[in-house]
Amino acid sequence: MEEYNSGEEVSFNADEASVSVKEMLDCVVFLADWLVSVSQCIEGIIGGLDYNQNKVNQWTASIVEHSLTQLVKQGRPFKFIVNCAIMQKSGAGLHTANSCYWDTATDGSCTVRWENRTMYCVVSVFAVALTC
Amino acid sequence: MDEFQLSEETAFVVDDITTIIKDTVQTTIGSSAYQQNRINQWTSSVVETSLNQLSKLGKPFKYIVTCIILQKNGAGLHTASSCFWDNTMDRSCTVRWENKTTYCIVCVFGLAV
Numbered sequence: 001m002e003e004y005n006s007g008e009e010v011s012f013n014a015d016e017a018s019v020s021v022k023e024m025l026d027c028v029v030f031l032a033d034w035l036v037s038v039s040q041c042i043e044g045i046i047g048g049l050d051y052n053q054n055k056v057n058q059w060t061a062s063i064v065e066h067s068l069t070q071l072v073k074q075g076r077p078f079k080f081i082v083n084c085a086i087m088q089k090s091g092a093g094l095h096t097a098n099s100c101y102w103d104t105a106t107d108g109s110c111t112v113r114w115e116n117r118t119m120y121c122v123v124s125v126f127a128v129a130l131t132c
Numbered sequence: 133m134d135e136f137q138l139s140e141e142t143a144f145v146v147d148d149i150t151t152i153i154k155d156t157v158q159t160t161i162g163s164s165a166y167q168q169n170r171i172n173q174w175t176s177s178v179v180e181t182s183l184n185q186l187s188k189l190g191k192p193f194k195y196i197v198t199c200i201i202l203q204k205n206g207a208g209l210h211t212a213s214s215c216f217w218d219n220t221m222d223r224s225c226t227v228r229w230e231n232k233t234t235y236c237i238v239c240v241f242g243l244a245v
Contacts, residue, residue: 068216086210086211088209090206094201094209096175099182100194101194101196
């Protein structure tokens with residue numbers, strides 16, 4: 001009889017569940033906001049411009065720095081990696097892929113593809129949860 | 133001596149990782165010509181095989197591997213990345229590879245757990 005457990009430890013805790021759902025929704029909103037802000041950032045930096053060999057260095061650096069700053073400002077407990085590739089439109093084939101070995105419950109990524117008349121721009125962000 | 137060995141086992145060793153990536157790309161693409169209908173398979177294979185090999189190293193890192201394959205036809209390509217992480221423990225390395233018709237750029241990011 002003394003070994004009988006009250007059962008509270010195994011019951012469904014609705015409050016905890018709704019906090020997790022809220023956190024997930026928060027995360028979705030956060031990523032959606034980021035998608036919008038990075039698209040605006042790309043548009044602001046290379047919007048109506050043509051591909052320019054002399055400037056592309058500067059453009060990729062601005063895009064990654066600006067995107068990273070926006071992410072860090074949110075104050076979330078994550079490490080971030082932002083990757084940007086700009087390619088001149090000339091009919092060449094381009095393919096990108098990524099693969100991650102991490103905690104699928106807490107870590108995530110998303111990618112934005114943008115183009116204008118003379119170039120493609122692909123920006124990816126990877127977010128890895130801080131463990132401490 | 134023990135402490136040195138311990139840090140060797142837990143460090144992100146760029147040379148080892150570069151070798152792993154080069155071998156993977158060489159095995160996957162080798163001297164094949166750029167082919168639109170195979171490229172999907174190549175990029176997936178490069179990232180998955182690389183990740184497999186990296187996880188076998190048994191080091192305390194989370195890894196992100198990205199791969200870009202580009203047909204050689206004179207187009208300009210530029211990539212950049214920026215990271216907000218622990219500067220003392222986290223590392224990245226980039227490997228550039230090419231054959232007669234294709235460029236392949238692989239980036240590995242290692243984040244300490």
